[in-house]
Amino acid sequence: MNPQMDDTGQKIRVAVVGASGYTGMELLRLLINHPAVEITALTSESYADSPIEEVLPSLFGMLKLTCKKFDPREVAKHADVVFLAVPHKTAMAAAVELLPLGVKVIDLSADFRLRDPAVYRQWYGADHAAPELLKEAVYALPEFYRQQLTTARLAAAPGCYPTAVLLGLFPLLKREVVDPCSLVIDAISGASGAGRKLDLPLHFAELEGNVKAYKVACHRHMPEIEQELSRCIGRDVMVTFTPHLVGTVRGILATITATLVTSKDVKELRTLYQSWYQDEPFVRILPDGRFPETKQVRGSNFCDIGLAVDARTRRVIVVVAIDNLVKGASGQAIQAMNVMMGLDERTGLRLPPLFP
Numbered sequence: 323m324n325p326q327m328d329d330t331g332q333k334i335r336v337a338v339v340g341a342s343g344y345t346g347m348e349l350l351r352l353l354i355n356h357p358a359v360e361i362t363a364l365t366s367e368s369y370a371d372s373p374i375e376e377v378l379p380s381l382f383g384m385l386k387l388t389c390k391k392f393d394p395r396e397v398a399k400h401a402d403v404v405f406l407a408v409p410h411k412t413a414m415a416a417a418v419e420l421l422p423l424g425v426k427v428i429d430l431s432a433d434f435r436l437r438d439p440a441v442y443r444q445w446y447g448a449d450h451a452a453p454e455l456l457k458e459a460v461y462a463l464p465e466f467y468r469q470q471l472t473t474a475r476l477a478a479a480p481g482c483y484p485t486a487v488l489l490g491l492f493p494l495l496k497r498e499v500v501d502p503c504s505l506v507i508d509a510i511s512g513a514s515g516a517g518r519k520l521d522l523p524l525h526f527a528e529l530e531g532n533v534k535a536y537k538v539a540c541h542r543h544m545p546e547i548e549q550e551l552s553r554c555i556g557r558d559v560m561v562t563f564t565p566h567l568v569g570t571v572r573g574i575l576a577t578i579t580a581t582l583v584t585s586k587d588v589k590e591l592r593t594l595y596q597s598w599y600q601d602e603p604f605v606r607i608l609p610d611g612r613f614p615e616t617k618q619v620r621g622s623n624f625c626d627i628g629l630a631v632d633a634r635t636r637r638v639i640v641v642v643a644i645d646n647l648v649k650g651a652s653g654q655a656i657q658a659m660n661v662m663m664g665l666d667e668r669t670g671l672r673l674p675p676l677f678p
């Protein structure tokens with residue numbers, strides 16, 4: 323098959339719901355260069371009837387489309403695939419309206435990530451609008467659910483922190499190299515992880531020069547991480563997860579520590595990771611002595627992983643970096659779309675990081 327077309331030889335018509343936000347914007351930045359895609363519809367509630375190049379001046383001259391208020395019939399008329407880049411709770415209502423109209427839906431929010439509606443209610447404070455769809459939705463981490471994505475009509479793009487943590491931990495847990503009760507995760511995010519909406523702690527004067535822990539022991543990504551780790555090894559896993567906000571724009575750096583239950587040295591662990599991810603285009607296992615940096619992945623779909631072993635404490639330290647808006651959101655969603663539409667998974671995503 324021509325890797326630049328779907329199996330009918332047509333361009334894939336794509337709509338972005340929530341085009342005015344950060345992940346919507348990032349979807350457009352990447353999709354504009356995607357050779358198999360035509361962007362056909364954009365929605366925004368606050369900027370209805372505004373040309374996108376006015377809403378997002380960085381796209382001036384690159385995309386001649388006007389944002390409309392969300393109308394599922396209008397969106398479905400113009401699209402084969404719809405990305406939902408809107409807040410939790412809004413996304414599930416939109417998916418319920420869109421799916422019967424025959425489009426594929428890729429949701430960037432958390433609405434279809436958790437499989438148990440009771441867990442969703444506990445962490446998101448609302449009843450799920452479509453619990454039956456939770457069974458159908460595929461958790462869109464292509465490195466682990468590639469096969470399921472090939473036939474999916476509803477994909478739930480993982481959260482940004484879970485993406486980094488799961489890619490960093492799966493090989494260790496699958497190969498039973500660490501004690502699953504010993505997982506401690508410290509992760510740092512830039513402010514774009516919180517979206518574009520106005521919020522006092524994100525004001526320049528409060529954010530610049532600051533680093534702080536937040537939602538300590540109660541972040542809603544904890545159940546998402548635990549769900550996927552538990553599925554990975556077939557028994558319940560709990561983690562200690564501490565997110566931090568730092569005064570920068572993009573990037574997540576996650577440092578994961580776990581107690582080794584076998585006497586593996588760092589060379590053996592690196593070999594394990596290299597073989598685990600050898601066919602993965604977006605996971606890079608760094609060589610001995612090198613550790614990931616957010617600036618080395620910025621603007622790209624890469625997930626960089628570095629490893630160390632502290633022989634004194636018998637703990638392994640896994641450091642992971644991603645760009646929260648790319649591999650942590652929009653790039654990953656496009657990667658999932660490529661799989662769902664039978665395209666080469668790398669299409670439109672072969673971007674070197676933006677450095678310095």
Ligand SMILES: NC(=O)C1=CN([C@@H]2O[C@H](COP(=O)(O)OP(=O)(O)OC[C@H]3O[C@@H](n4cnc5c(N)ncnc54)[C@H](OP(=O)(O)O)[C@@H]3O)[C@@H](O)[C@H]2O)C=CC1
Pocket residue numbers: 339340341342343344345346365366367368369392406407408409410412430431432480481482514515516517518519646647650651
């Ligand atoms: N930022 C990140 O790093 C990541 C974000 N996500 C998830 O992706 C989704 C989008 O996040 P992000 O782009 O950062 O958020 P933003 O706040 O930047 O954008 C949200 C978008 O949704 C629209 N919107 C807001 N409220 C409503 C509503 N009630 N009904 C319809 N549309 C609404 C907004 O604009 P308008 O008012 O113009 O319609 C805007 O286009 C969220 O669910 C978020 O959790 C996931 C992974 C990473």
Ligand SMILES: CC(=O)N[C@@H](CCC(=O)OP(=O)(O)O)C(=O)O
Pocket residue numbers: 430431432480481482483511512513514515516517565567650
């Ligand atoms: C810095 C910051 O505020 N980050 C966000 C993570 C956003 C994200 O990736 O994920 P969701 O789609 O699950 O909202 C937070 O902690 O809520």
